[in-house]
Amino acid sequence: MKVLAESGFCPSTGIYHSKWVSPLLPQNPYLSLPSFLLSPLLPKTLHKPAFIDSTSGDSVTYGQLRSLTVTAACTLRALGVKRGDVVLIVSPNSLHFPLLVLGVMYIGAIFSTANPLHTRPELQAQIQDSNPILILTTQEHKPKLDGLISGLLIMVQTFMDDVLNHQPQHHTCKSSKVVISQGETAALMYSSGTTGKSKAVVCSHGNLIAMSCLLSHVWEAQAHGEACKDVYMCVVPLFHMFGLSIFVCGVLAVRSTVVIVQKYSIEEMLVAVEEYKVTRLPVVPPIIVQLVRLRNGAKGVELGSLKEVICSGAPLGKDYMECFSKCYPHVRLSQCYGLTETNGPITLCDGVSGRLHVSIGRLIPCLEAKIVEVQTGKLLPPLKYGELCVRGPPIMQGYFKNQEATSIAINEEGWLHTGDLCFIDTCGLVYILDRIKELIKYKAYQVAPAELEEVLLSHPQIDDAAVIPYPDEEAGEIPMACVVRSEASKLKEIEIINYVTTKVAPYKRVRKVVFLESIPRSPSGKILRRQLRALSTYQRLEISSRL
CATH class of the missing domain: 3.40.50.12780 (ANL, N-terminal domain)
Known part of the structure; x- marks a missing residue:
């Protein structure tokens, strides 16, 4: 071997x-x-x-x-x-x-x-x-x-x-x-x-x-x-x-x-x-x-x-x-x-x-x-x-x-499925891209929320951000950004959409923005997307999809 x-x-x-x-x-x-x-x-x-x-x-x-x-x-x-x-x-x-x-x-x-x-x-x-x-x-x-x-x-x-x-x-x-x-x-x-x-x-x-x-x-x-x-x-x-x-x-x-x-x-x-x-x-x-x-x-x-x-x-x-x-x-x-x-x-x-x-x-x-x-x-x-x-x-x-959950997570040979999308380079270093379950299925493409979140956080007027999928009849799902603006910022939805558009491929673009006071996170810092999805559903957001 x-x-x-x-x-x-x-x-x-x-x-x-x-x-x-x-x-x-x-x-x-x-x-x-x-x-x-x-x-x-x-x-x-x-x-x-x-x-x-x-x-x-x-x-x-x-x-x-x-x-x-x-x-x-x-x-x-x-x-x-x-x-x-x-x-x-x-x-x-x-x-x-x-x-x-x-x-x-x-x-x-x-x-x-x-x-x-x-x-x-x-x-x-x-x-x-x-x-x-x-x-x-x-x-x-x-x-x-x-x-x-x-x-x-x-x-x-x-x-x-x-x-x-x-x-x-x-x-x-x-x-x-x-x-x-x-x-x-x-x-x-x-x-x-x-x-x-x-x-x-x-x-x-x-x-x-x-x-x-x-x-x-x-x-x-x-x-x-x-x-x-x-x-x-x-x-x-x-x-x-x-x-x-x-x-x-x-x-x-x-x-x-x-x-x-x-x-x-x-x-x-x-x-x-x-x-x-x-x-x-x-x-x-x-x-x-x-x-x-x-x-x-x-x-x-x-x-x-x-x-x-x-x-x-x-x-x-x-x-x-x-x-x-x-x-x-x-x-x-x-x-x-x-x-x-x-x-x-x-x-x-x-x-x-x-x-x-x-x-x-x-x-x-x-x-x-x-x-x-x-x-x-x-x-x-x-x-x-x-x-x-x-x-x-x-x-x-x-x-x-x-x-049932155990058998899905660990197979007969003892391999644990992490649910994380990763690659290992030629030096043995591991790189994580995103959670597989969190990938957004936009038309025929897969969009990683973490990549868009990094772009959003590079904006000087954004304190925190999370990206979640939102159901869309034509595209299946669209990337929706949940954004916490910095204090005194009056950043608008279209400005954020345009900012992200200049930095990613067309299929990865953010197509809707909602503003929140905070992003729910676990004690380890993970974004609680389940809560964000529940919040967006509760609010019955009207999406004007920019496809």
């Missing part, structure tokens, strides 16, 4: 292979994620901060994290939580979020998370689906959850007070530790549901352990064995797979430190970067946009410690990447790509030279990929675009209580 050295492509099989040397994953079948992350602590690591609260400066060391995880597990057990039970966490970022997650897994229970911004009906749907025995939340979000569960509804602060008060007694729980296998379910993480109903992704301990190993392997190689010296900042939600995989699985595996921002603001983030000498900052695209729009850098805040900003969650426009590079010339801007279904990032720009990467990086170790022609299923060589399919240790077990 001949594999092309640069691209990692094997012409005889049609499979792309990671160019990274694969690490040896833990072979012990009886291993949980908490045990993997916290059992082998060196003496010098015990007093090192694992997590720091950016506002208060309070911290949890690695030694404390291990001890508190065991005590949290003991407290959960005293509340009646058993192996296989689901515990739902509905909370914004906090210093205690990681240990709650680890504590649930420590006793073989299953953690699930929900966006605290969800409405009561959205939370109710998730609770009915996952049937949690216990919900941990905050006082702010309690009213939305009251009466939705027959089990316990406990405040995070109350729970943590109990944990801290009983910490010296944790040895009694440790002595009866549950033996957990890598194949057991560790988490139910709900997909963002950008185009359809959100589904619960079943993540095993083995999936999350694999992600921990693969991230730490790449990060250690990039940092020449000194990844533990990095300081990460967490401004993305820990209830989302991007935040969970990076800041729990990855950072704890390399023994780095995480500075947690409880409630995001650009000002607090920049001040905290300077105060805590943050070196790596994972973000979503809207934060890049905010940083670029500061124009003259960071308003006097010193960002000299920052080495890299890693963007994920949604495609980032090339114009913003170039502007960012000019505003922050000492900071490397890279992208990574992953899904809830892959338990975190499966491409990373680590190891790719240069400060700016239009690609989403290379396949992580142990991962295989195929580029499949959507209509025929034909396997495609480098530089040809089609659906990205991936296979490897981090891939989910399936969708919870949904065998």
Whole structure:
């Protein structure tokens, strides 16, 4: 089997292979994620901060994290939580979020998370689906959850007070530790549901352990064995797979430190970067946009410690990447790509030279990929675009209580269909074009919304934009732009249409514009097109199609 050295492509099989040397994953079948992350602590690591609260400066060391995880597990057990039970966490970022997650897994229970911004009906749907025995939340979000569960509804602060008060007694729980296998379910993480109903992704301990190993392997190689010296900042939600995989699985595996921002603001983030000498900052695209729009850098805040900003969650426009590079010339801007279904990032720009990467990086170790022609299923060589399919240790077990959706997503050979239109170049770099389901079918052509959105965002009077299909009797669908104008702008529909017309092929032109106050997005920055379509249908927009 001949594999092309640069691209990692094997012409005889049609499979792309990671160019990274694969690490040896833990072979012990009886291993949980908490045990993997916290059992082998060196003496010098015990007093090192694992997590720091950016506002208060309070911290949890690695030694404390291990001890508190065991005590949290003991407290959960005293509340009646058993192996296989689901515990739902509905909370914004906090210093205690990681240990709650680890504590649930420590006793073989299953953690699930929900966006605290969800409405009561959205939370109710998730609770009915996952049937949690216990919900941990905050006082702010309690009213939305009251009466939705027959089990316990406990405040995070109350729970943590109990944990801290009983910490010296944790040895009694440790002595009866549950033996957990890598194949057991560790988490139910709900997909963002950008185009359809959100589904619960079943993540095993083995999936999350694999992600921990693969991230730490790449990060250690990039940092020449000194990844533990990095300081990460967490401004993305820990209830989302991007935040969970990076800041729990990855950072704890390399023994780095995480500075947690409880409630995001650009000002607090920049001040905290300077105060805590943050070196790596994972973000979503809207934060890049905010940083670029500061124009003259960071308003006097010193960002000299920052080495890299890693963007994920949604495609980032090339114009913003170039502007960012000019505003922050000492900071490397890279992208990574992953899904809830892959338990975190499966491409990373680590190891790719240069400060700016239009690609989403290379396949992580142990991962295989195929580029499949959507209509025929034909396997495609480098530089040809089609659906990205991936296979490897981090891939989910399936969708919870949904065998039909699981069989559609993962075939008999273990290949996960990502639903993303991509190509891989001759150097093995992956480029994402758009979601296949989001492609607009205009007459006989396919139009990628992401391409039009990048053009729209290059207009100086447009703050945000999304492009969705709108039904048309003659064309099938037409591209409709949803636009957020900048403050004081009086930009008109025809001006936007003409602007886009000069920059794209005729069949890609925007043919209708609606103005909105904001574009609905998921916590990871993805545009919630389903909501935009519902909004446009509700408004009964009259389309004067410019065909």
